[in-house]
Amino acid sequence: AQSVTQLGSHVSVSEGALVLLRCNYSSSVPPYLFWYVQYPNQGLQLLLKYTTGATLVKGINGFEAEFKKSETSFHLTKPSAHMSDAAEYFCAVSEDTGFQKLVFGTGTRLLVSP
Amino acid sequence: DAGVTQSPTHLIKTRGQQVTLRCSPKSGHDTVSWYQQALGQGPQFIFQYYEEEERQRGNFPDRFSGHQYPNYSSELNVNALLLGDSALYLCASSSRDRGNSPLHFGNGTRLTVT
Numbered sequence: 001a002q003s004v005t006q007l008g009s010h011v012s013v014s015e016g017a018l019v020l021l022r023c024n025y026s027s028s029v030p031p032y033l034f035w036y037v038q039y040p041n042q043g044l045q046l047l048l049k050y051t052t053g054a055t056l057v058k059g060i061n062g063f064e065a066e067f068k069k070s071e072t073s074f075h076l077t078k079p080s081a082h083m084s085d086a087a088e089y090f091c092a093v094s095e096d097t098g099f100q101k102l103v104f105g106t107g108t109r110l111l112v113s114p
Numbered sequence: 115d116a117g118v119t120q121s122p123t124h125l126i127k128t129r130g131q132q133v134t135l136r137c138s139p140k141s142g143h144d145t146v147s148w149y150q151q152a153l154g155q156g157p158q159f160i161f162q163y164y165e166e167e168e169r170q171r172g173n174f175p176d177r178f179s180g181h182q183y184p185n186y187s188s189e190l191n192v193n194a195l196l197l198g199d200s201a202l203y204l205c206a207s208s209s210r211d212r213g214n215s216p217l218h219f220g221n222g223t224r225l226t227v228t
Contacts, residue, residue, distance in 0.1 A: 004156075034216065043118070043204055043219035044157070090156050100147050100208065101170050102217065104156030 002027045002093045006105035014113050019063075019078040021108045023091030026072065033074040034092040034102065035065055044090065050074065061085070086112045116141060118220035120205050126226045127195050135190040135223045139207030146188040147217065148180060151202040163188050164210060192225075200227045 007022040025031055032051050036044040048059025055067040065076045074091060088109050092102040119138045127133050139146050145164045149157035159172035163182035177193045186207075192199055202224050206217035 036219075041221070043221045044206075044217075045219070046216050049216055092156075096170070100145065100162045100217070101159045101172070102149075102157075103159070106154070106156050 002031070002095055002103045004091050004093050004103055004105035006089075006091055006108050008108055009106065010109045010111060012111040012113065013081045015083055016080050019076070019081045019085065019110065021076040021089050021091075021110065023065075023074045023076065023105060024072050025074060025091070025093045027093055027095055029095050032094045032096075033065075033067060034094070035059065035063070035074075035076050036090045036092060036104075038088040038090065038107075040087075047076070047089075081110075081112050083112050083114065086110055118143075118205055118207050118218050120203075120220040120223050122223060123221070124224045124226075126228060128228055129195055129197060131195050132191065132193045133195060133225060135192075135203050135205075135225070137188045137190070137205030137207075137220060139186050139188070139205075140218045143207035143209045143215075143218070144186050145208050145210050146182060146186065147206045147208075148188070148190045149204040149206065149219075150174070151204055151222070153201070157204055160190070195227045197227050200225060 003026045005024045034049045035047040048057045050057045050067045058064045063078045088107045091105045147162040148160040151157040161171040166182045179191045182188045202222040204222045206219045208215045
C-alpha cells in the first residue's frame, strides 16, 4: 500500500530564507509524486509533479522538488521565502496512471515571518 | 474559464440526516473524484466517477455514494450522518482524454454534523 510521511507538521522560516519541506513515500511500484498547496478556506492547487524523466522538477511560484528513489524522498524547496508562501503544503503519491487516487500526507504548515 | 465549482460552501446537519453535495468540473474535464479532508489531516480519496460510473473507491462505507450526470457534474451523498463525517469535502476533476492530467480541486464544502 502507498503511504506518504511529511516530517514536521509546522515549519517556520524568515522571509528570504530557504524553504525545505520534507516528504518520504512508500510505494510498491514506481510512483507518481505531487506537491499541492492549500491556502485558508480554499481547495488544493498543484505546485508540481513528478511522473518520469528528469528527477528535479520545477513548479510554480519558484518551488522545485527532487525525486530521490534511493531515499524514497520528494522534498520541496524554494530558495527564498515570501510572505505569500504561508500556507499548508501536501505531498501526495499515486500508483494510478490516471492520477485520480492520490494518497496524501498529513500536511506541513509553512509559517513565514518578516 | 471556470474552474471546479462546489455547492454549498458550508452546511450544517444533524446526526442521522442525509446530505447531498454538488460539483461541476472544470470546463473540458470528464472525470470527477471526491475527497474527504478532516481537520488537520490530508485529503482522503472517497471515489472517482467517469462515464457516469464509479470507477475506483477508497476505504469508505456504503453510506457514501455518488452520481455523475451526462454533463459530467457530480453529486456526493452521505446517509445516516455521524459526527465523524464532519470535514471539508473536496471535488477534483481531470480529463482522461488529455493524457492523464493532474487533478484540479474545488474550494470544497465544509460539512458540520452536530
